[in-house]
Amino acid sequence: MRLPLVLFLIAPLVEIASFIIVGQAIGILPTLGLIVLSGVAGVVLLRLQGAGILRRLQSEAQKGVDPGRELVHAALLAVAAFLLIVPGFFGDIIGILLFIPIVRDIAWKLIKPRIVVSSTFASGGFRTARPADDTVVDLEDDEFQREPGPNSQNPESPWRGPRIGRD
Template sequence: MRLPLVLFLIAPLVEIASFILVGQAIGVLPTLGLIILAAFAGVILLRYQGAGILRRLRSEAQRGLDPGRELVHGALLVVAAFLLIVPGFFGDVIGILLFVPFVRDLAWRLIKPRVVVRSTYSEAGFRTSRPKDENVVDLGDDEYQREPDQNSPWRDPRIGRE
């Protein structure tokens, strides 16, 4: 739990340092231009690659295959675009790497043992299924009745007086 907190605190410092280093190397205006260019690239790449992921996801659903890989690829593309859109060179490098399919496949291999996709396939596509719970009893309309609880703390004390 401490690692994400440390990364969350260190990431802005790394980004500020990268702004300073790049700004000293190429100047202020080119640095700002690179930041704006990276944001546009993030939006364009998300649109282009996101459409491809949706096509592959639909194709796998029609063939009855497990959509887990494509779902993770889609989530990583959203993270990659977010990292490119948010100003910072370190985040941009990570974002560009996440747009590479090989890197996403590597991430999928690391995540796959921890991800469980429960679904049933029908003509309409995948639907999530819920396991049957032995502690749940389904009753019909004629098998129960609702009556006001006289001991409820939420009951209005003025109602029900005779």
């Protein structure tokens, strides 16, 4: 628990230091331009990569393949875009690295032993597992209708609560 806290406290200091170093090297306006450009690049890359990830997730679900890798790739792309959108050069470097598929594959290999995907596969894709003693009946809209029941007219309905204070 201490490591994330330390990183959370050190990251802003590293970003401020990077602003100062880059600002001294290239000037204030080019530094601000790079910050805006990295934010725009993060939004654009997220839109381009995000659509591709969604297509790959859908195709893997249709094939009945474990979607864990694609889910991790999607999460890492979201983190990468967030790092690019948030101002800071150190975060931008990490964000750009996360947009590289090989880096995401390395992260997947590190994360894979710690992830368990719990679902059942069906011919149409993933289905959530239901208990064996399932008593739920799924009905379509045309298989039922809503009508006021006998309790809706009954003031003594158990769903209305006690009649204390009503006249």
